[in-house]
Amino acid sequence: MKLSDLxxxxxxxxxxxxxxxxxxxxxxxxxxxxxxxxxxxxxxxxLGDPLQVRVRGVDIALRKQIAANIEVETR
Known part of the structure; x- marks a missing residue:
């Protein structure tokens, strides 16, 4: 699954x-x-862009285009 799909x-x-x-x-x-x-x-x-994600306690804004290239496994 892509990060942008979460x-x-x-x-x-x-x-x-x-x-x-x-x-x-x-x-x-x-x-x-x-x-x-x-x-x-x-x-x-x-409008769907950007996404705010939390990684190791830090919030990062990612463009949807970048998040669409990151594969994740859901829990």
């Missing part, structure tokens, strides 16, 4: 980020978004 309040475990460009993937990894890390969708903007 609904508000849903949790997931990041499984794969290989579809992202390497520069974007590295920036997200520095912010704590790593494989096998739990993420929670906090809210989605009214």
């Amino acid at each position: 609904s508000c309040g849903a949790n997931g475990i990041v499984t794969e980020m290989s579809a992202l460009p390497s520069a974007t993937r590295k920036k997200l990894m520095v912010m704590g978004l790593l494989p096998n890390t739990e993420v929670t969708v906090i809210r989605v903007a009214p």
